[in-house]
Amino acid sequence: MMLDLYAASCEGQDVCLSSLCLASSVAPSTAMRKINDLITRGHIRRMPDPVDGRRTNVSLSPRTFRFIDDAIAEVIEEAKVVAGAPPDGDDSHGPAGVS
Template sequence: MLLDLFASECEGRRISVTTLCIASSVPSTTALQWIAILVSNGFVEREDDPDDKRRAHVSLTPKGRAAMIEYLRNYLGVETPSP
Protein backbone atom coordinates (compact mmCIF):
# COMPACT_ATOMS: atom_id res chain seq x y z
CA MET A 1 0.00 0.00 0.00
CA LEU A 2 2.72 2.45 0.95
CA LEU A 3 4.66 1.75 -2.23
CA ASP A 4 1.52 2.22 -4.33
CA LEU A 5 0.79 5.52 -2.60
CA PHE A 6 4.40 6.65 -3.03
CA ALA A 7 4.40 5.79 -6.75
CA SER A 8 1.05 7.51 -7.32
CA GLU A 9 2.31 10.61 -5.53
CA CYS A 10 5.40 10.68 -7.76
CA GLU A 11 3.09 10.49 -10.79
CA GLY A 12 0.77 13.18 -9.45
CA ARG A 13 -2.19 10.82 -9.11
CA ARG A 14 -4.65 10.62 -6.23
CA ILE A 15 -5.67 7.20 -4.94
CA SER A 16 -9.13 6.42 -3.60
CA VAL A 17 -9.65 4.03 -0.72
CA THR A 18 -11.39 1.62 -3.10
CA THR A 19 -8.51 1.69 -5.59
CA LEU A 20 -5.97 1.10 -2.82
CA CYS A 21 -8.01 -1.83 -1.51
CA ILE A 22 -8.14 -3.42 -4.97
CA ALA A 23 -4.41 -2.82 -5.58
CA SER A 24 -3.52 -4.51 -2.28
CA SER A 25 -4.82 -7.88 -3.57
CA VAL A 26 -6.31 -8.80 -0.21
CA PRO A 27 -9.95 -8.89 0.91
CA SER A 28 -11.45 -5.41 1.30
CA THR A 29 -11.94 -5.87 5.03
CA THR A 30 -8.23 -6.67 5.46
CA ALA A 31 -7.19 -3.72 3.31
CA LEU A 32 -9.47 -1.38 5.27
CA GLN A 33 -7.96 -2.63 8.54
CA TRP A 34 -4.44 -1.94 7.21
CA ILE A 35 -5.45 1.54 6.07
CA ALA A 36 -6.82 2.23 9.56
CA ILE A 37 -3.56 1.03 11.11
CA LEU A 38 -1.50 3.20 8.75
CA VAL A 39 -3.71 6.20 9.57
CA SER A 40 -3.47 5.62 13.32
CA ASN A 41 0.34 5.35 13.08
CA GLY A 42 0.55 8.58 11.09
CA PHE A 43 1.85 7.13 7.80
CA VAL A 44 -1.20 7.96 5.68
CA GLU A 45 -4.22 10.24 5.87
CA ARG A 46 -7.73 9.91 4.52
CA GLU A 47 -9.47 12.87 2.94
CA ASP A 48 -13.12 12.91 1.94
CA ASP A 49 -13.79 13.81 -1.69
CA PRO A 50 -15.65 17.13 -1.63
CA ASP A 51 -17.33 16.31 -4.97
CA ASP A 52 -18.46 12.80 -4.04
CA LYS A 53 -19.28 12.11 -0.40
CA ARG A 54 -19.15 8.35 -1.05
CA ARG A 55 -15.46 8.46 -1.88
CA ALA A 56 -12.33 9.20 0.14
CA HIS A 57 -8.73 9.55 -1.00
CA VAL A 58 -5.65 8.24 0.77
CA SER A 59 -2.25 9.92 0.69
CA LEU A 60 1.09 9.69 2.43
CA THR A 61 1.81 12.01 5.31
CA PRO A 62 5.26 13.59 5.59
CA LYS A 63 6.12 10.75 8.02
CA GLY A 64 4.94 8.13 5.53
CA ARG A 65 6.83 9.77 2.67
CA ALA A 66 10.04 9.95 4.73
CA ALA A 67 9.64 6.28 5.71
CA MET A 68 9.24 5.25 2.07
CA ILE A 69 12.25 7.30 0.97
CA GLU A 70 14.34 5.71 3.72
CA TYR A 71 13.08 2.23 2.82
CA LEU A 72 13.86 2.73 -0.87
CA ARG A 73 17.32 4.13 -0.12
CA ASN A 74 18.10 1.09 2.00
CA TYR A 75 16.60 -1.32 -0.52
CA LEU A 76 18.52 0.21 -3.41
CA GLY A 77 21.70 0.71 -1.38
CA VAL A 78 21.74 4.49 -1.94
CA GLU A 79 23.77 6.48 0.55
CA THR A 80 22.24 9.59 2.08
CA PRO A 81 24.45 12.60 1.25
CA SER A 82 26.23 14.18 4.21
CA PRO A 83 25.57 17.91 4.81
Protein backbone atom coordinates in the same frame (compact mmCIF):
# COMPACT_ATOMS: atom_id res chain seq x y z
CA MET B 1 -0.21 -0.46 -0.29
CA MET B 2 2.47 1.90 0.96
CA LEU B 3 4.49 1.63 -2.25
CA ASP B 4 1.33 2.16 -4.32
CA LEU B 5 0.66 5.34 -2.36
CA TYR B 6 4.31 6.40 -2.71
CA ALA B 7 4.26 5.92 -6.49
CA ALA B 8 0.94 7.78 -6.81
CA SER B 9 2.31 10.66 -4.76
CA CYS B 10 5.44 10.86 -6.94
CA GLU B 11 3.18 11.05 -10.00
CA GLY B 12 0.84 13.60 -8.41
CA GLN B 13 -2.12 11.23 -8.56
CA ASP B 14 -4.93 10.82 -6.05
CA VAL B 15 -5.74 7.34 -4.76
CA CYS B 16 -9.26 6.55 -3.65
CA LEU B 17 -9.77 4.24 -0.71
CA SER B 18 -11.62 1.60 -2.74
CA SER B 19 -8.83 1.47 -5.36
CA LEU B 20 -6.22 0.97 -2.65
CA CYS B 21 -8.27 -1.88 -1.20
CA LEU B 22 -8.52 -3.54 -4.62
CA ALA B 23 -4.80 -3.08 -5.31
CA SER B 24 -3.90 -4.78 -2.04
CA SER B 25 -5.01 -8.19 -3.39
CA VAL B 26 -6.55 -9.17 -0.05
CA ALA B 27 -10.13 -9.29 1.15
CA PRO B 28 -11.66 -5.81 1.45
CA SER B 29 -12.17 -6.25 5.19
CA THR B 30 -8.49 -7.16 5.64
CA ALA B 31 -7.39 -4.20 3.53
CA MET B 32 -9.58 -1.82 5.54
CA ARG B 33 -8.20 -3.14 8.84
CA LYS B 34 -4.64 -2.54 7.61
CA ILE B 35 -5.50 0.90 6.22
CA ASN B 36 -7.20 1.92 9.49
CA ASP B 37 -4.16 0.69 11.42
CA LEU B 38 -1.85 2.77 9.18
CA ILE B 39 -4.12 5.80 9.65
CA THR B 40 -4.08 5.34 13.43
CA ARG B 41 -0.28 5.11 13.38
CA GLY B 42 -0.04 8.31 11.33
CA HIS B 43 1.38 6.73 8.16
CA ILE B 44 -1.65 7.34 5.93
CA ARG B 45 -4.04 10.29 5.73
CA ARG B 46 -7.68 10.03 4.72
CA MET B 47 -9.49 12.99 3.13
CA PRO B 48 -12.65 13.58 1.11
CA ASP B 49 -12.29 13.66 -2.66
CA PRO B 50 -12.57 17.34 -3.64
CA VAL B 51 -14.44 16.47 -6.86
CA ASP B 52 -16.65 13.54 -5.84
CA GLY B 53 -17.98 13.80 -2.29
CA ARG B 54 -18.91 10.11 -2.29
CA ARG B 55 -15.26 9.06 -2.49
CA THR B 56 -12.49 9.14 0.08
CA ASN B 57 -8.87 9.62 -0.97
CA VAL B 58 -5.85 8.35 0.92
CA SER B 59 -2.21 9.40 0.82
CA LEU B 60 1.00 8.88 2.73
CA SER B 61 1.72 11.29 5.55
CA PRO B 62 4.64 13.62 4.75
CA ARG B 63 6.78 11.84 7.37
CA THR B 64 6.12 8.41 5.87
CA PHE B 65 6.69 9.70 2.34
CA ARG B 66 10.12 11.05 3.38
CA PHE B 67 10.97 7.77 5.15
CA ILE B 68 10.17 5.68 2.05
CA ASP B 69 11.92 8.20 -0.23
CA ASP B 70 15.08 8.06 1.92
CA ALA B 71 14.96 4.25 2.05
CA ILE B 72 14.68 4.01 -1.74
CA ALA B 73 17.59 6.46 -2.14
CA GLU B 74 19.71 4.27 0.16
CA VAL B 75 18.86 1.14 -1.85
CA ILE B 76 19.81 2.93 -5.09
CA GLU B 77 23.13 4.05 -3.61
CA GLU B 78 23.86 0.53 -2.35
CA ALA B 79 23.03 -0.89 -5.79
CA LYS B 80 25.52 1.53 -7.33
CA VAL B 81 28.21 0.32 -4.94
CA VAL B 82 27.43 -3.32 -5.73
CA ALA B 83 27.53 -2.51 -9.45
CA GLY B 84 30.88 -0.75 -9.04
CA ALA B 85 29.64 2.76 -9.76
CA PRO B 86 30.80 5.57 -7.48
CA PRO B 87 28.15 6.81 -5.04
CA ASP B 88 26.53 10.20 -5.66
CA GLY B 89 28.78 13.08 -4.74
CA ASP B 90 31.99 11.08 -5.35
CA ASP B 91 33.83 13.08 -8.00
CA SER B 92 37.27 11.68 -7.15
CA HIS B 93 37.40 9.74 -10.41
CA GLY B 94 36.50 12.66 -12.67
CA PRO B 95 34.27 12.24 -15.70
CA ALA B 96 33.63 8.71 -16.92
CA GLY B 97 35.84 7.22 -14.20
CA VAL B 98 39.02 9.00 -15.36
CA SER B 99 41.41 9.89 -12.52
